[in-house]
Amino acid sequence: MSQTYVNHNQQQKKYLFKIILIGSSGVGKTSLLSQYVHKRYIQQHKATIGVDFLTKDLQLKDSKGETCSVTLQIWDTAGQERFQSLGSAFYRGADCCVLTYDVNDQTSFENLDRWKNDFIHQAAPSSPSSSPIPYQLVVIGNKIDMENQRCVSQKRAQAWCTENSVISYFETSAKDHQLVEQTFESIARQIVLAIEKQFIIPYQNADPNKVDIKKSANNEKEKK
Amino acid sequence: MAGILKYASTRDFGKLDFHTVDRSMSTSNVDILDSTMSSKTTSTTTTTNIKDDSNNNNNNNNNNNNNNQTTTTTTNNPSTSTTTLNEDDDSSESGSTLDIPKPSIDDMLNKIDESALAHLDKPASRKKYAHEDSSTPSWFKHSKHFLIFSFSGKPIYSRYGDEVALNTFMATLSAMSSFIESQKDELRHIKTGDYVFVYLHRDPLCLVSIANTGETPAIISRQLEYIHSLIVSMLTQSNIKAVFDAKYDLRDLLGGTDKFLDNLIKTIDKDISILLNSVNCLRLNYTPRNDITNIIQSNKHESVLFALLVSGNKLISFVKQKKYSLKPQDIHIVMNFVSSTSSFRESEAWIPICLPNFNNTGFLHLYICYILPDVCLLLFSALPESFYHLSNCKNLIVKEMESKGLMEELTKAVQNHGYTSAMTGVPHLLHFMYRSRTSYFSTSPKFTAPYSDKKERKRLFRLYQHIVDRVNNSCSKPHKYFYHTSRYETVIVAVSSTHEIYATFSPLETKQTVFESFSFLLQWIKDNESSLFLQ
Numbered sequence: 001m002s003q004t005y006v007n008h009n010q011q012q013k014k015y016l017f018k019i020i021l022i023g024s025s026g027v028g029k030t031s032l033l034s035q036y037v038h039k040r041y042i043q044q045h046k047a048t049i050g051v052d053f054l055t056k057d058l059q060l061k062d063s064k065g066e067t068c069s070v071t072l073q074i075w076d077t078a079g080q081e082r083f084q085s086l087g088s089a090f091y092r093g094a095d096c097c098v099l100t101y102d103v104n105d106q107t108s109f110e111n112l113d114r115w116k117n118d119f120i121h122q123a124a125p126s127s128p129s130s131s132p133i134p135y136q137l138v139v140i141g142n143k144i145d146m147e148n149q150r151c152v153s154q155k156r157a158q159a160w161c162t163e164n165s166v167i168s169y170f171e172t173s174a175k176d177h178q179l180v181e182q183t184f185e186s187i188a189r190q191i192v193l194a195i196e197k198q199f200i201i202p203y204q205n206a207d208p209n210k211v212d213i214k215k216s217a218n219n220e221k222e223k224k
Numbered sequence: 225m226a227g228i229l230k231y232a233s234t235r236d237f238g239k240l241d242f243h244t245v246d247r248s249m250s251t252s253n254v255d256i257l258d259s260t261m262s263s264k265t266t267s268t269t270t271t272t273n274i275k276d277d278s279n280n281n282n283n284n285n286n287n288n289n290n291n292n293q294t295t296t297t298t299t300n301n302p303s304t305s306t307t308t309l310n311e312d313d314d315s316s317e318s319g320s321t322l323d324i325p326k327p328s329i330d331d332m333l334n335k336i337d338e339s340a341l342a343h344l345d346k347p348a349s350r351k352k353y354a355h356e357d358s359s360t361p362s363w364f365k366h367s368k369h370f371l372i373f374s375f376s377g378k379p380i381y382s383r384y385g386d387e388v389a390l391n392t393f394m395a396t397l398s399a400m401s402s403f404i405e406s407q408k409d410e411l412r413h414i415k416t417g418d419y420v421f422v423y424l425h426r427d428p429l430c431l432v433s434i435a436n437t438g439e440t441p442a443i444i445s446r447q448l449e450y451i452h453s454l455i456v457s458m459l460t461q462s463n464i465k466a467v468f469d470a471k472y473d474l475r476d477l478l479g480g481t482d483k484f485l486d487n488l489i490k491t492i493d494k495d496i497s498i499l500l501n502s503v504n505c506l507r508l509n510y511t512p513r514n515d516i517t518n519i520i521q522s523n524k525h526e527s528v529l530f531a532l533l534v535s536g537n538k539l540i541s542f543v544k545q546k547k548y549s550l551k552p553q554d555i556h557i558v559m560n561f562v563s564s565t566s567s568f569r570e571s572e573a574w575i576p577i578c579l580p581n582f583n584n585t586g587f588l589h590l591y592i593c594y595i596l597p598d599v600c601l602l603l604f605s606a607l608p609e610s611f612y613h614l615s616n617c618k619n620l621i622v623k624e625m626e627s628k629g630l631m632e633e634l635t636k637a638v639q640n641h642g643y644t645s646a647m648t649g650v651p652h653l654l655h656f657m658y659r660s661r662t663s664y665f666s667t668s669p670k671f672t673a674p675y676s677d678k679k680e681r682k683r684l685f686r687l688y689q690h691i692v693d694r695v696n697n698s699c700s701k702p703h704k705y706f707y708h709t710s711r712y713e714t715v716i717v718a719v720s721s722t723h724e725i726y727a728t729f730s731p732l733e734t735k736q737t738v739f740e741s742f743s744f745l746l747q748w749i750k751d752n753e754s755s756l757f758l759q
Contacts, residue, residue: 014388016388016473018376018378018395050399050403053391053395053399054392075377090402093376093468094376
């Protein structure tokens with residue numbers, strides 16, 4: 001309902017999503033974002049302290065083919081162990097959690113389990129009654145430009161994703177700017193679709209009388 | 225924390241004081257901060273002050289050590305949120321005896337769509353500073369920011385600038401508070417140079433004000449509470465929780481309501497009755513006021529919980545059902561809502577509104593009608609279908625008031641409601657404010673010379689803020705008298721169990737003349753009690 005209202009007033013749906021990037025230190029989270037937001041690759045590794053914030057505006061088509069504008073609020077967290085105590089509340093209310101690993105680094109892949117559990121433990125609403133999966137899990141394998149050093153195969157990564165109900169798996173290279181933009185765009189699109197689906201649920205469950213009233217009150221705005 | 229520090233270093237804030245709640249705060253908190261700080265800015269020194277809040281007038285914060293626990297339980301279990309979040313024990317009791325329908329989100333959206341938004345003025349380009357954000361230097365020049373975001377760090381409102389463009393800034397603010405929270409603590413305020421960052425956490429919202437106005441954190445915190453109440457009044461606390469849990473964007477629901485927030489922010493920065501947590505009354509003689517109250521009382525429909533007759537932000541008459549009571553904060557929220565919307569002046573209106581201190585879980589229905597150009601009748605009912613009853617009851621009230629000639633009397637009273645300090649006949653008196661402690665009513669004269677100048681007026685208001693804060697929130701025993709002399713004025717305060725009075729004189733007066741004039745003033749207020757306040 002809120003969407004139709006916005007539609008009516010501003011012609012375009014507007015979304016703002018919180019996306020957090022987690023993963024072991026040095027897998028290239030900051031580089032990935034720097035490439036995505038500033039189109040710049042940072043050669044030198046400088047550890048992120050605590051968390052850094054980036055924002056990116058996108059135009060997307062939703063399931064009905066209407067253009068909507070999306071603002072991504074990206075939380076670039078520190079991968080280092082000593083900053084992990086800061087993490088707890090950072091995860092709250094995230095629309096998407098991007099688990100990142102380095103395809104050339106076995107340990108960073110094995111750590112995905114811990115990162116995922118960490119996130120689910122701290123971000124998930126503890127009462128099971130509330131909305132089933134309010135966030136999405138996505139995995140990015142980074143640094144695919146160094147193909148000859150690769151030690152985690154695509155197959156193995158995808159198997160892990162299926163096992164852990166991860167929605168999508170992407171491979172990128174922050175250095176070569178390979179698939180970076182596409183990855184984030186498709187993440188944004190997935191959230192839009194998931195949210196649209198969520199909006200329909202309360203609508204269908206609503207009391208038929210109420211729906212009638214609603215329709216008569218908003219028939220101008222109602223698109224369907 | 226990098227984002228925070230980046231901000232801190234660009235603003236060249238000399239010192240960061242973290243004021244937090246928990247007395248038994250571990251030292252590791254400081255350690256981590258120090259290490260993060262030193263790696264970015266070497267000149268920054270960190271001191272952690274543990275604030276003594278034993279006298280904080282905020283009920284739900286009284287138990288400092290339990291505070292964190294309350295927050296956790298509310299986050300974990302949304303179904304109990306409404307009871308634990310209730311700010312006032314007695315009001316929640318009174319509210320719970322009443323069966324107020326709890327609408328679903330869809331219901332609420334409908335209601336907002338149908339009624340509230342229908343009365344909003346056109347959402348024209350409302351913001352003067354909409355183009356600004358944290359990347360424009362001019363944004364940092366404003367002396368008092370108000371920002372609202374959800375616990376996840378998503379922007380909801382900003383007084384200046386575009387809230388979406390400010391989303392990383394707000395995320396930084398939320399990261400700062402969640403960092404403190406991860407130490408099982410709560411961030412109250414941060415002092416950095418001339419600026420103070422004041423936080424108010426009201427799950428799932430976080431309100432922050434950044435000010436260099438010299439106001440004390442306690443005063444700003446009270447203002448944030450008012451702003452939070454306004455948001456609750458539009459959506460109800462249960463709906464805010466539900467919206468947040470369902471990941472709806474709160475901004476969609478608050479669309480077009482920014483001007484209420486803008487207006488309230490302006491008002492709380494100059495309104496003496498809000499400063500004193502009280503309600504100002506329209507000056508009116510006892511007999512006509514009594515007549516009006518009787519007329520409303522005898523004509524009001526049985527479903528009416530509260531009936532208010534107001535002029536601007538002044539109360540003319542107030543009738544209520546015996547078992548319920550209304551807090552000054554709620555009255556101000558309603559008056560702000562009514563006065564911010566010019567279209568209410570043209571016709572009767574019927575809107576859902578939540579009174580946060582009465583019952584923050586459901587909507588009441590408010591009938592609004594201007595019976596004179598500046599006099600508005602407000603009737604609250606719990607029944608959504610009682611509009612015609614209330615409209616009829618307004619007709620009866622107006623008819624009877626007309627027949628008794630009270631309309632003319634009211635028009636006259638509205639025209640001359642203000643009075644000056646000179647009219648009190650008290651020698652040397654420049655200005656004063658008075659608050660009854662038994663009835664929550666207050667009075668103060670118009671600002672006259674030397675305070676007719678806007679700058680001077682603001683300065684006196686800021687001084688009053690400090691003194692009110694000192695008088696009400698002092699750590700030691702409550703003061704009975706308070707005497708303040710500065711280059712510009714002398715302010716004397718007397719507090720008793722029945723009233724608070726703040727009187728301003730020229731700084732050149734001797735203590736003796738000040739005290740003499742002061743007792744004159746007390747006598748004047750006593751003599752005029754019946755016209756200054758509702759009885």
